[in-house]
Amino acid sequence: MKQLATLTGKETRALFASPIAYAVIAVFLALMGYTFTLTLFISKQATLVHIIFQSAALLILIVPIITMRQFSEERRSGTLELLLTSPVREIDIVVSKFLACMAVVATMIGMTLSYAVVLGVFGSPDWGPVYSGYLGLILFGACLVSIGLTISALTSNQIVAAVVSLGVFGLLWSIDTLASLLPGALENWFLGLSLLAHVTPFATGAMYTSDFGFFLTTTLLGLFFAVRALARR
Amino acid sequence: MSPVVVTQALTKRYGPRLAVDSVTFDVRPGEVVGLLGPNGSGKSTILRILTGYLQPTSGSAQVGGFDVVTHGLEARRRVGYVPEDVPLYTQMRVTEFLMFMGRLRGLDGAALARAIDSACDRLALGPVRELLIAKLSRGYRQRVAIAQAVLHSPPLLVLDEPTNGLDPRQIIELRGLIRTLAESCAVLVTSHILAEIERVAHRAAILLDGRLLTIHTLASSGIQQWLRVRVRSNDAQAAGDAIRRAQGVQAAQQEATSNDVSTWRVQVLDPHGTEHVAASLCNAGMGVVEITEAASDLEALFLQLTSGQTQGLAA
Numbered sequence: 001m002k003q004l005a006t007l008t009g010k011e012t013r014a015l016f017a018s019p020i021a022y023a024v025i026a027v028f029l030a031l032m033g034y035t036f037t038l039t040l041f042i043s044k045q046a047t048l049v050h051i052i053f054q055s056a057a058l059l060i061l062i063v064p065i066i067t068m069r070q071f072s073e074e075r076r077s078g079t080l081e082l083l084l085t086s087p088v089r090e091i092d093i094v095v096s097k098f099l100a101c102m103a104v105v106a107t108m109i110g111m112t113l114s115y116a117v118v119l120g121v122f123g124s125p126d127w128g129p130v131y132s133g134y135l136g137l138i139l140f141g142a143c144l145v146s147i148g149l150t151i152s153a154l155t156s157n158q159i160v161a162a163v164v165s166l167g168v169f170g171l172l173w174s175i176d177t178l179a180s181l182l183p184g185a186l187e188n189w190f191l192g193l194s195l196l197a198h199v200t201p202f203a204t205g206a207m208y209t210s211d212f213g214f215f216l217t218t219t220l221l222g223l224f225f226a227v228r229a230l231a232r233r
Numbered sequence: 234m235s236p237v238v239v240t241q242a243l244t245k246r247y248g249p250r251l252a253v254d255s256v257t258f259d260v261r262p263g264e265v266v267g268l269l270g271p272n273g274s275g276k277s278t279i280l281r282i283l284t285g286y287l288q289p290t291s292g293s294a295q296v297g298g299f300d301v302v303t304h305g306l307e308a309r310r311r312v313g314y315v316p317e318d319v320p321l322y323t324q325m326r327v328t329e330f331l332m333f334m335g336r337l338r339g340l341d342g343a344a345l346a347r348a349i350d351s352a353c354d355r356l357a358l359g360p361v362r363e364l365l366i367a368k369l370s371r372g373y374r375q376r377v378a379i380a381q382a383v384l385h386s387p388p389l390l391v392l393d394e395p396t397n398g399l400d401p402r403q404i405i406e407l408r409g410l411i412r413t414l415a416e417s418c419a420v421l422v423t424s425h426i427l428a429e430i431e432r433v434a435h436r437a438a439i440l441l442d443g444r445l446l447t448i449h450t451l452a453s454s455g456i457q458q459w460l461r462v463r464v465r466s467n468d469a470q471a472a473g474d475a476i477r478r479a480q481g482v483q484a485a486q487q488e489a490t491s492n493d494v495s496t497w498r499v500q501v502l503d504p505h506g507t508e509h510v511a512a513s514l515c516n517a518g519m520g521v522v523e524i525t526e527a528a529s530d531l532e533a534l535f536l537q538l539t540s541g542q543t544q545g546l547a548a
Contacts, residue, residue: 003337006333009323010333
């Protein structure tokens, strides 16, 4: 446990010491602020549904930038050899990187809570969809981070890791469109993989066990495969 | 005392390529063992298996009595490892990096602070402790890498090509350092430079194409040197006696005689052996035509064992 804390501290400091985290957070907040202002003045409704959807869409673009260097850079620079020959378990290394990436994602999402505060002060929003929306975003972010880490663990090239992650996220986001072209059983199966289909209920205030299960399972599977990718040497 | 490292028929394949072929050897406490061989002979692969980075295809390896596969964590706790390219977190400061690596090895609090102080003292890192690793020279980076490896006082220190990229002064300093470190732990060191192994190791394991050809016991580590001495004297016997009388001379063999010049192969165990031999010959009233460094036992053995490959390359 001490080693996990040591590794997590090091990974978090490394992420927040690099300009990447600040650039990503700044761009994310600028775009979200623009969307919030625009939708508020156009719709004149105290709701964050648009914010939740746009956050999810932006996470698909941003998470690959956060996860791409996690293992790729360590592998390229050789420091992965230092870590893996130290008396630490692969799972500790993977979980520490997962927690550090989630710290950036949570900071980013957490800062948009200021919009909820503004709505609360100047209007009377329905808080249910706000709570469920943010919970959904965190689960969605965790799912993306774990998949991104697995891809990063498979290559020593950051750009390859980012591009492949982006491709996988984009495919999983929009796979429901493909599903609609397929026959019954396959349609359901593909719909079950759709990130959009699982985020939508959270954004609109509906929480289903199946959506929880999907994100938790995908996150755990992602972490498991990242550990296996590290062990494959 | 039981060996720190024991390997039994250790084998590693990368796909169809056999990188390590049934290698069996051991390393005893306090011993410096050199793995010697040309590039691609399997030296680094053996080290990576012993340090838990790679898994063997077959055979077994134990460090401190723990199998590196089945008890990997326990085995890794007993190893300090400096990989070939000296990978470090360059965005960290030296102390910060040592604290991080120490904590990964279970050190904490006062024990960690003491270990860092001790490692910095032994490796003369005092002046750079608070500097960013990115700002350090190659020599200092090498020292930082060794410092992290000895923080937890492991019974086995593994150094992969430690002299790569160092300047001559740094190489000499590193040799002295390895000898000092060997007083408290066993050292397994690889190099493709014969002289380096000869100067620091007690035994040299010669590898070729993944096979262990032989393990050669070196006469004395650190200060052994072979000289070729050409002496102008009418009495070759007297010349031999004069050479043998010189301080630090272990053995002298006559190789050839041409007119009044005799050629001798001399083993010296003194860093100033050349000067002592020259002085002894001058004192005996003989002319020193030439003193050059000669091929050592190990070099001759290495050339003999690897001659097949050398011929193959020449062809």
